[in-house]
Structure formats: C-alpha cells, structure tokens
Amino acid sequence: MHRKESSQPHKLHTSSFPRIFRYIVFISLSLSLFFFGLFNLNIITKHQESFKQHDNIYGENDSVSRTNFETFNTSSFKGHTYIELLQLESSWISTLDSNVPVTVIIIYPNNDQKDEDEEDNDRIIEKQLDAILSQTVKPESIWIITLVEQVNNINKLLQQKKLINNVQLYIKEIDNSDPFTYLKIVLQKVQTKYILLLNSGVILGNQYLQNMLHISNTKEYNDKLLGTMGMNFNNIPNEVDEIVSLTCYDDHISSYFTYSNDNMITYSRTSKRVDMLSNIWFLQKQWIPILFKENNKDLPLEFFISFTLRYNSNIPSIILPTFNRESWGDVSSVSIQTFTCDDLRRKFSTNIAWTHYIERGYPLIIKESFNQNKIMFILDGINQEKYFRSLYCKLSLISNNSINIITTGKDRGLDSSKLRKIIKKSSCGHINIYDLDIQTNSFETNILRNQVYEGVEHIIEYLKPEILIYAKITKNFIYQGISSAIKGFNNTVTSIELPLEEIEYVTELIIDLPFHSLKNWNEPKIQLQVITQNRPVSLSRLINSLNSSYYFGDDNVSLTVNIDGGADPVTMDFCSKFLWNHGSKNVRHRIVQGKLIPMVIESYYPNDYNDYGLLLDDDVEVSPFYYIWVKYSILKYRYGPDKSQRLFGISLYGQRYMELNMFGLGTKFPNRSPYLSQVPCSWSAVYFPEIWKEFHEYLIKRLDDEREIIVSNSKSSYKRKKSWKNYFIELIYLRGYVMLYPNFKNLTSFSTNHAKPVFDVPLMKEFTLYDELPNNHLPNFTELPVTDLWGNLTTFNDLINRGINLHNNISLSSSFQRII
Numbered sequence: 001m002h003r004k005e006s007s008q009p010h011k012l013h014t015s016s017f018p019r020i021f022r023y024i025v026f027i028s029l030s031l032s033l034f035f036f037g038l039f040n041l042n043i044i045t046k047h048q049e050s051f052k053q054h055d056n057i058y059g060e061n062d063s064v065s066r067t068n069f070e071t072f073n074t075s076s077f078k079g080h081t082y083i084e085l086l087q088l089e090s091s092w093i094s095t096l097d098s099n100v101p102v103t104v105i106i107i108y109p110n111n112d113q114k115d116e117d118e119e120d121n122d123r124i125i126e127k128q129l130d131a132i133l134s135q136t137v138k139p140e141s142i143w144i145i146t147l148v149e150q151v152n153n154i155n156k157l158l159q160q161k162k163l164i165n166n167v168q169l170y171i172k173e174i175d176n177s178d179p180f181t182y183l184k185i186v187l188q189k190v191q192t193k194y195i196l197l198l199n200s201g202v203i204l205g206n207q208y209l210q211n212m213l214h215i216s217n218t219k220e221y222n223d224k225l226l227g228t229m230g231m232n233f234n235n236i237p238n239e240v241d242e243i244v245s246l247t248c249y250d251d252h253i254s255s256y257f258t259y260s261n262d263n264m265i266t267y268s269r270t271s272k273r274v275d276m277l278s279n280i281w282f283l284q285k286q287w288i289p290i291l292f293k294e295n296n297k298d299l300p301l302e303f304f305i306s307f308t309l310r311y312n313s314n315i316p317s318i319i320l321p322t323f324n325r326e327s328w329g330d331v332s333s334v335s336i337q338t339f340t341c342d343d344l345r346r347k348f349s350t351n352i353a354w355t356h357y358i359e360r361g362y363p364l365i366i367k368e369s370f371n372q373n374k375i376m377f378i379l380d381g382i383n384q385e386k387y388f389r390s391l392y393c394k395l396s397l398i399s400n401n402s403i404n405i406i407t408t409g410k411d412r413g414l415d416s417s418k419l420r421k422i423i424k425k426s427s428c429g430h431i432n433i434y435d436l437d438i439q440t441n442s443f444e445t446n447i448l449r450n451q452v453y454e455g456v457e458h459i460i461e462y463l464k465p466e467i468l469i470y471a472k473i474t475k476n477f478i479y480q481g482i483s484s485a486i487k488g489f490n491n492t493v494t495s496i497e498l499p500l501e502e503i504e505y506v507t508e509l510i511i512d513l514p515f516h517s518l519k520n521w522n523e524p525k526i527q528l529q530v531i532t533q534n535r536p537v538s539l540s541r542l543i544n545s546l547n548s549s550y551y552f553g554d555d556n557v558s559l560t561v562n563i564d565g566g567a568d569p570v571t572m573d574f575c576s577k578f579l580w581n582h583g584s585k586n587v588r589h590r591i592v593q594g595k596l597i598p599m600v601i602e603s604y605y606p607n608d609y610n611d612y613g614l615l616l617d618d619d620v621e622v623s624p625f626y627y628i629w630v631k632y633s634i635l636k637y638r639y640g641p642d643k644s645q646r647l648f649g650i651s652l653y654g655q656r657y658m659e660l661n662m663f664g665l666g667t668k669f670p671n672r673s674p675y676l677s678q679v680p681c682s683w684s685a686v687y688f689p690e691i692w693k694e695f696h697e698y699l700i701k702r703l704d705d706e707r708e709i710i711v712s713n714s715k716s717s718y719k720r721k722k723s724w725k726n727y728f729i730e731l732i733y734l735r736g737y738v739m740l741y742p743n744f745k746n747l748t749s750f751s752t753n754h755a756k757p758v759f760d761v762p763l764m765k766e767f768t769l770y771d772e773l774p775n776n777h778l779p780n781f782t783e784l785p786v787t788d789l790w791g792n793l794t795t796f797n798d799l800i801n802r803g804i805n806l807h808n809n810i811s812l813s814s815s816f817q818r819i820i
C-alpha cells in the first residue's frame with residue numbers, strides 16, 4: 001500500500017452534484033424502474049413509439065441536431081452495432097484461469113465531487129468494487145485513488161470485504177494548479193497493458209471488461225480510446241453569452257433526467273466518434289505519457305483526456321454500444337451520465353480555461369473532414385482579413401471545398417469570435433475557425449515565432465490541409481513562423497503566399513482553377529530570356545515593364561539578358577548594373593553575332609518539365625498583368641484535369657491578321673474566346689519545356705539534312721528559309737501542335753512590339769483580364785477554337801491528319817523516319 005501525506009491543507013470545491021443525485025434518486029426510483037422495463041423491451045423489439053412522450057430521449061437516427069462545425073463525413077468511420085463488434089476478429093483470447101492485463105482504477109471521489117455523507121459513498125464504492133470483482137474476467141490489479149481523509153474509511157471497507165491485499169490505495173494530492181497529479185502515480189506504477197479508469201459511482205455490468213478487451217484487440221479499434229458514455233459539442237458559441245450545448249450519449253437507454261431542451265441525451269446503437277468520453281475510459285498504458293503534453297489542467301477530465309490524446313497523438317475517442325445489462329457501463333438505476341452531462345454544462349459556463357479552448361475552435365481538431373478539398377487560410381489581424389475576405393468566402397461556397405481559417409488571436413487584432421461574426425455577416429459558406437491565440441507580451445521575436453511555428457505545425461498535422469493560403473510579408477514573424485512550419489511537411493502542403501495588394505487580382509483565378517491546378521501553384525517556374533544587342537532604350541523599357549509587373553508572391557522568376565555579339569557599351573553597362581528582385585539575374589554575352597541559329601534558340605533550355613521559357617525581344621514591352629495571364633493559362637491547361645499534350649506555348653499578344661478572319665458569324669465560339677493557333681509567336685511567348693526539347697532534337701537532325709520540306713496547304717505555303725521559326729513550323733505541322741493566344745477587345749494584349757507596327761497593340765494597363773474572358777474565366781481546353789497556320793478554323797483531328805500525311809510523304813522518299 002502506498003500512502004502519501006498531503007502536505008497542504010486542502011479545500012475542495014463544493015458541488016451540487018451529489019445533492020441533486022440523491023434528490024433525483026428519491027423521486028425517480030419508481031419512474032426509472034418503469035422505464036427500465038420499457039427501454040429494454042425497446043432494444044429488443046426496436047419499437048420507437050413508446051418513447052415519443054419523452055422528448056429528451058432520442059434514438060440515434062431521430063432528429064439529433066447537426067453540429068454547426070461538424071465537418072466530418074460520418075459514413076467514413078463505419079460504426080458497428082453491439083453484435084457486429086463482438087463478431088469482429090480479435091486477437092484477444094479469453095483464458096479463464098489467469099488474470100487479464102488490466103488495472104482498474106477508481107477515482108474516488110471525482111475531482112469536483114465531494115460528499116459529506118460518507119456512509120452513502122461507502123455503499124457506492126462497495127458496489128463498484130463488487131461489480132469489478134464479479135467481472136467475467138479478473139483484472140490484474142484494482143486501485144482506488146482517493147483523498148487522504150477517505151483512507152481510513154476505505155481501509156475499513158477493504159478489511160471488511162477481505163480485499164485489503166487485493167486493492168491498492170493511492171492518495172490523491174490536492175494541488176489546485178494540477179488536479180490530475182494522480183496521473184503521475186498511474187504513469188509510474190501501472191504494470192499492465194490496459195487501464196480501465198472509472199469515475200466514482202460507476203457500477204459495471206459484469207461483461208464490461210471482457211467486451212472491452214475483445215474490442216480493443218481488433219484491428220478496427222486497437223488505436224482508439226474506448227468508452228460507453230460520451231458527448232459531442234453542438235456548437236461553438238458565437239457570442240459571449242451564448243451557451244455551449246452538448247449532445248450526451250448514454251450507454252444504454254435507461255433513465256430519467258431533468259434536462260432542458262437544448263441539452264440532449266441520446267443513445268447510439270452503433271459505435272461512434274465523440275468529442276469527449278465520460279465516466280469510463282479504457283486506455284492503453286502507453287498513452288499515459290501523452291497526457292502530460294497538455295499543460296492546461298483546469299480543464300474537465302472528460303475534455304482533457306479526449307482532447308489531449310487526439311491533439312497530440314491522433315487517438316480518437318469512441319463510444320461503443322451496449323446491449324444487455326451485462327454489457328452496460330453503469331447499471332445503477334439512475335444513469336450517472338445524466339449527472340455528468342448536466343455537470344459539464346454547468347462547468348462550461350464557469351470554466352474559463354475550457355471556454356477559451358472551445359472558442360478558439362479546439363473541437364475542430366477532434367473532428368475530421370473526408371473527401372474534401374481542404375484549404376486553409378492564416379489571417380493575422382483584421383487588415384489581412386479584409387484583403388482575403390472575398391477569396392475565402394467565395395471558396396467556401398464551392399461544393400466539396402472545406403475551408404479552415406486560422407486566426408492569430410486577440411493580441412494581433414483578430415480572434416475567432418470576431419471572425420465568426422464577420423463570416424456570419426458576409427454570407428459565406430461553412431468555414432471552420434481555429435485561433436492560435438498568439439501571446440504578444442514577449443519582446444523576443446524568437447519566442448513569438450516559435451508560438452506560431454508550433455501552433456501552425458499542429459493544425460496542419462490535424463486538419464491536413466492540402467493548400468495553405470496566407471499573406472506574404474517576409475519581415476513579419478508570423479510569416480516566418482508559418483514558413484518554417486510548412487517546411488516540416490516537405491511538399492505535402494502547397495503554400496500560396498500572396499502580397500496583400502495583389503490578392504484582388506488573383507481572387508477570381510484561384511476560385512476558377514481546378515483544385516488540382518491550385519495544388520500545383522508553385523510548380524511552374526518561368527525563366528525570362530531577353531534577347532538584345534544594341535537598343536539600350538528599348539531594353540530598359542522592357543526591363544522596367546518586367547520589373548513593375550505583378551508576380552503574386554512568386555520570387556523565383558529568373559531573368560537572363562542574352563547580349564548578341566556587337567553590342568554597344570551603353571547596353572553592356574545597363575545590363576551589368578540593373579537590379580532584378582524577382583529571382584536570379586543572369587547576363588550572357590556572345591562574341592560572334594548569331595546568324596543561322598540566332599541566340600534565341602539557345603537562350604532557353606529547360607532544367608526540368610516545370611521550367612518554362614518566356615522569350616522576349618528587346619523591342620517588346622509587357623503589361624503589368626502579363627505574369628498572371630501566363631500563370632493562369634499554365635496552371636489551367638497544364639496542371640489540371642484538362643491538360644493537353646499538343647499545347648506548345650502561350651503568346652502574350654493576339655495576332656492582328658488572325659483577328660480579322662477568325663470568328664465570322666456562325667461559329668459556336670464566344671467572340672472574345674482565347675484561341676489556339678499553329679502559328680508560333682516568336683518575340684513574346686512562353687514555350688513549354690518538353691516541346692522545346694523536342695525542337696532542339698529535331699533541329700540537330702534537320703540541319704544535317706539538305707532536303708526541302710514544304711509545309712503547304714492549298715494556296716499559301718511556308719517555304720523553307722534558313723530561319724529557326726520555319727523549322728519550328730515544320731515540327732508544329734507534323735505534330736499538330738498549337739499555341740494559346742489572347743483575344744481581347746481592340747487586341748488588348750500582355751505585350752506589345754514597338755518596332756513592328758503590325759504587332760503594336762494596346763497593353764492591358766487596367767485589370768480587365770477576367771472581364772474580357774468569356775464568362776469571366778478561361779474556357780476548358782476542348783472549348784477553345786483551333787486554327788491552322790493560315791488562320792482558318794479547324795479541329796485537332798484535322799491538324800493531326802495533315803501532319804500524318806506530310807509525315808508519310810516525307811518518309812516515302814527519305815530517311816526522315818529517324819527524325820520524326
């Protein structure tokens with residue numbers, strides 16, 4: 001026997017629980033006996049009618065209100081009925097003669113329970129012990145953890161019952177800063193694999209332990225915290241004076257209670273995930289150390305155990321259905337759960353620590369969402385919220401999206417309750433909110449950063465977002481904390497970091513892109529390849545326009561200036577001096593001026609299949625929105641479900657002559673639809689890596705070959721000239737490749753060419769991208785008009801057939817097979 005002297009005088013909380021208990025026992029004894037019979041009958045016959053009059057008792061599939069933050073797909077955790085549970089394959093084999101590896105621990109009295117009427121309590125503990133001793137399997141140890149002043153009484157009882165050597169008694173120290181000190185004893189002294197923790201007053205049915213062992217040794221349940229009573233939160237209070245409401249699950253339909261309407265008690269005929277277990281916990285000893293990871297010991301035991309195991313080790317709490325009296329967790333005539341439930345509700349209004357946990361959104365962590373596109377935002381303060389509002393709100397209205405928002409807390413200007421109010425007013429869809437509650441009273445940025453880091457890390461671990469969207473403010477410790485947390489998840493979370501002022505431009509794009517494209521937000525890398533020689537004024541105009549464009553947080557846009565042989569000193573000087581902040585800057589210089597194969601072809605060669613080259617002549621100027629056009633098209637047509645192998649690039653401007661003869665009346669295409677064309681735009685277009693590589697291979701072989709290939713249709717033809725562009729056209733024709741072109745009003749484009757009048761088109765200076773697209777977004781690839789080298793509308797089939805024909809013609813007469 002272990003005894004510890006409590007060093008401090010202690011004062012216990014008084015609670016009305018025991019009084020009510022007795023009171024209700026009194027008045028309800030006969031009533032409850034009556035109901036007992038009825039409910040038993042009900043379980044067997046599955047008749048519901050008899051209970052209609054008791055509004056507060058609901059069968060599982062009756063109108064149990066849905067929790068407003070309950071996001072998990074209930075059908076994903078397949079519940080089992082009692083019979084199904086016992087039929088599950090279990091590795092536990094009952095042996096009659098040996099003890100089972102379980103330590104049964106009675107907490108007597110419960111933390112907040114103190115009854116002056118000790119005689120009454122003695123009788124209860126005696127019944128509890130009897131119930132444990134008459135289990136169909138015998139636990140290896142039985143403990144009672146109690147207060148120092150109870151020790152004599154209990155010893156007396158144990159002596160009377162000749163149990164003094166069978167039951168170990170531990171003293172619970174009263175320490176107001178840590179009411180769970182006894183867990184340390186449990187941690188140190190328990191020798192068995194399992195622990196059955198019981199609240200005082202719980203009288204087990206005699207098969208309880210046997211059932212628990214069976215179920216916890218099945219593959220379905222061996223990693224779950226088990227019990228037969230529990231509760232779910234119905235809401236997170238929106239207003240300070242709003243009360244939390246709980247749905248309580250009793251372990252059998254039994255008794256009588258005196259509940260108000262918003263406090264529901266019910267029974268589940270199948271096993272079920274719950275937010276908290278109550279009264280009985282079937283735990284594994286190896287989980288005890290996890291309970292020490294959570295510091296806030298002001299929490300009620302029920303929330304503390306379930307939350308801590310779930311938050312720190314992803315162990316969910318499950319209640320199991322019972323069947324007959326033998327399987328019940330509590331056979332007393334008046335269900336203990338009704339009192340626990342009422343007690344917790346009361347506690348909620350007074351327990352500030354707990355209220356704060358709930359308000360911050362902790363229950364979210366114990367919920368799960370399945371089969372949804374999980375997108376998480378982190379909003380630091382009220383200003384950021386305004387910038388992101390339209391985006392998160394619209395995303396939340398898209399079906400299959402699950403939106404979670406993390407706030408940084410009151411000290412930073414926006415906490416969860418404030419955000420809940422904003423969301424309510426903005427008629428968004430369902431949004432889960434979680435509050436990191438960063439305490440900014442420290443002046444040490446490291447400490448602050450670490451708070452963010454740990455909070456975000458945990459949330460990502462539990463909510464498992466696939467996409468995380470937040471403000472890109474690199475000097476901010478919040479940003480730094482988030483960035484380092486994300487690094488720990490390697491590439492499993494896509495981070496979309498956006499400068500606040502640029503969010504308005506990408507809002508529609510993010511809403512429009514398929515989820516799969518969004519997940520690839522950071523995949524495409526654009527390298528800018530500028531070709532110049534001796535036009536420093538034009539060059540600096542181009543560089544300035546590139547420099548002042550929007551990049552939406554992408555900071556890996558490399559810029560290479562390729563200076564041809566014969567460049568002037570002003571150009572040379574400018575190139576070596578200008579600053580490029582959006583990625584790396586490189587300058588290359590040729591000694592001999594490029595002739596046959598101009599340097600443009602060799603300027604870009606992909607590092608990998610996400611490495612795109614934007615080729616720019618120095619007489620070009622770009623629109624501040626050129627990058628969004630490129631990124632949007634690439635994500636849409638290359639990284640979504642809608643991707644095409646035939647697209648070889650994206651032009652920044654529309655061709656004048658194409659506009660003239662493309663969409664006459666009678667075509668099914670919207671007037672301003674971007675279109676696909678076989679014509680390559682050579683001076684301001686993005687080229688795709690695999691096709692550029694293929695072109696290099698083609699060119700190597702083609703340059704060795706003296707024969708003429710005429711890409712021709714009926715009238716006009718592209719004849720062989722010694723120009724890279726015409727070689728490229730050969731490849732395009734043979735393969736049926738196309739380039740994407742914008743087609744805005746008045747030829748508004750993302751680049752203009754000041755040297756070539758035919759390409760001198762107006763730049764998009766005002767942001768009209770979405771306004772000008774058909775239905776305000778890029779059409780699906782298959783809905784884009786396809787045109788050939790002559791600007792005539794055609795189909796992919798036709799383009800491909802033409803290529804095959806030409807291919808066959810060449811192959812008949814030459815060794816071209818090798819090339820193509």
Ligand SMILES: *[C@@H]1O[C@H](CO)[C@@H](O)[C@H](O)[C@H]1NC(C)=O
Nearest residue numbers: 046048059060061062063269
């Ligand atoms: C409740 O569930 C039972 C069995 O699953 C079913 O037969 C019954 O129709 C359900 N009742 C309601 C009201 O949905």
Ligand SMILES: *[C@@H]1O[C@H](CO)[C@@H](O)[C@H](O)[C@H]1NC(C)=O
Nearest residue numbers: 072073074075076370371372
């Ligand atoms: C829930 O999951 C099941 C099976 O996993 C699926 O059939 C059902 O469509 C899902 N429901 C929702 C709302 O996601």
Ligand SMILES: *[C@@H]1O[C@H](CO)[C@@H](O)[C@H](O)[C@H]1NC(C)=O
Nearest residue numbers: 370371372373374399400515
């Ligand atoms: C919802 O999202 C999930 C996960 O991304 C996906 O597997 C599922 O097919 C989507 N369902 C619908 C109806 O789009």
Ligand SMILES: *[C@@H]1O[C@H](CO)[C@@H](O)[C@H](O)[C@H]1NC(C)=O
Nearest residue numbers: 461486487488489490491492
């Ligand atoms: C990330 O990668 C490192 C090294 O490959 C690995 O040790 C770590 O477990 C990974 N983290 C996650 C969350 O996958």
Ligand SMILES: *[C@@H]1O[C@H](CO)[C@@H](O)[C@H](O)[C@H]1NC(C)=O
Nearest residue numbers: 525555556557583607610611
């Ligand atoms: C930038 O892109 C290059 C080429 O794709 C890559 O090697 C490099 O790691 C990237 N740098 C950053 C900071 O993402």
Ligand SMILES: *[C@@H]1O[C@H](CO)[C@@H](O)[C@H](O)[C@H]1NC(C)=O
Nearest residue numbers: 543544547548578579580581
């Ligand atoms: C680009 O802009 C930054 C400031 O935004 C400036 O420091 C830099 O000099 C500019 N570079 C050029 C080439 O204009």
Ligand SMILES: *[C@@H]1O[C@H](CO)[C@@H](O)[C@H](O)[C@H]1NC(C)=O
Nearest residue numbers: 745746747748760761762763
């Ligand atoms: C169309 O573009 C030309 C320049 O190419 C410009 O002069 C003209 O003002 C534009 N018209 C409209 C209606 O924007």
Ligand SMILES: *[C@@H]1O[C@H](CO)[C@@H](O)[C@H](O)[C@H]1NC(C)=O
Nearest residue numbers: 514640641642779780781783
């Ligand atoms: C475009 O493609 C998506 C996904 O492939 C599809 O859901 C949508 O209906 C398509 N839009 C049209 C207008 O066909």
Ligand SMILES: *[C@@H]1O[C@H](CO)[C@@H](O)[C@H](O)[C@H]1NC(C)=O
Nearest residue numbers: 713714715716790791792793
């Ligand atoms: C293009 O279409 C026009 C009629 O719209 C036709 O006259 C011309 O022959 C076509 N060109 C080619 C190369 O098919």
Ligand SMILES: *[C@@H]1O[C@H](CO)[C@@H](O)[C@H](O)[C@H]1NC(C)=O
Nearest residue numbers: 710711712802805806807809
């Ligand atoms: C193939 O060759 C024949 C005969 O030389 C010619 O009439 C035909 O136009 C060629 N086809 C293509 C697609 O060039």
